[in-house]
Amino acid sequence: MPIKTKEDQPGFIEGMAKPVSRRNFFGIMGAGTAIMVAGASCHKVIYGNHGKGNGNHGINLGSGDIGILNYAYALEQLEAAFYTKIISSPYKNISWMEKAYLTDIRDHEIAHREFFKAALSSMAIPALEVNFSSIDFSDRTSVLGTAKAFEDLGVSAYNGAGQLITNPDYLTIAGKIVSVEARHAAWIRDMIMMNSFADSTVLDMNGLDVERKPNDVLAIAGTYLKSKLDASNLPTN
């Protein structure tokens, strides 16, 4: 896949450091813009080594909001690759409706992945290599069980990352995506077991969904990634 250059489509993140394209996204932002420009300049310093990996530490996600957006981009890459594989080699006896809905989900995850890639532009981490050797793509139970795990993980990741984001516009973007992941999770769960859409394995006694911090999420996601990620510069609160 060709990598877009900044001339093709200035990213909304990159726009912060590039006044001429800033209005693309930040025209709606108002007073916060100047602060974010300063912030973006700082991130760039830390961000210099992202493309090549970082010795034994893996691909550096970066810091601040950029780091969180790259973290989301990494998870969307994983999900998109998973559903792409499902649709290219469907499990045995897949029903018409299951195939249609899993195709929808694939398209949603590709849309999320490509959105982050375009938004982060030159600050985006590279394409990740996945490792799906533990998944039997010919078996419905294996596929749907993994899908459930990925969607619940994605929901918990966005829920836990919200408080790490400083820019309210990025928070809204994350909110727009997480509820779609929750819709996916609910449907997949019901396909496995009716009425498990929001059961006590994901909700606590206050009716709150799971939230996880990046290190906990990446420890789980890492099982399915050949590429190593370095989350050490991500914000922690």
Add this chain to the structure above:
Amino acid sequence: MNLQNILSEIEKTDPEVYDRLDTRRDAMKSFAKTSGRIALAAIPFALGSMFQKASASPTGPSDIIIDTLNFALTLEYLESNFYIMAVASGIIPSGDSLNALTIIRDHENEHVNFLKTAITAAGATPVSFTAASFDFTAKGTFPNVFSDYGTLLAVAQTFEDTGVRAYKGQAPNLISNNAYLTAALQIHSVEARHAAHLREMRKAANLLVPAGVNVKPWITLNQSGIATSAVQASYNGEENVTQAGIAITNIGGFNISAAAASEAFDEPLTKDQITAIVTPFFA
């Protein structure tokens, strides 16, 4: 559970909080003794009294945070009272359907109790509503809401999809407070799970209108699959296919339809928009 986070937040803004409580360790220990969902369900009430002691905080959460939490609580009361009456209506088929509505009712009750506790913990006064506060016919728009199953599910779907949009719109108001923001996000995704399930239920029961419309767990364009245009305000804007100035349709050279592009992102609504939508449901 966010108890630990809320305690941490209070500790940050009010370092002397534990002088007024016994100690943090003791406070936690009394909860650790209980186990199981039923026993733990009593925690919000225990927490409420514990936080009342702490409520003299000199620098409590700002008005915008309290207003936002009370707005959320108002919506949760609406949903909670709706499902209490829905489950009691006698028109929901027993088995999976009644079980699902009961599960959702219980979650909304839990959200009410959680938010009441959180607001009280912040030293503020939670809003309060009773069954008499509501008119689920929406001033006659849904006269059969508790006698016709299709209408009941249509209203339920609208409430959940609207709730998702409401929390999404309010999240930035909570950005200064990690504990409340995270809790709101944790409710937000649960409302989305509910919405997805109710949409499946309506499809499975052949209750979609107009004929031929295909309502899926995710929202396609601004389609509701509901007969009356009275619900349309809850769906308008969901057809958006541009995010942060980036076109999502066919993004990156991939074959992403406008329908899929709209489904992939749920859209927020403002407090004013939500208020306009839910006002008819208040007596």
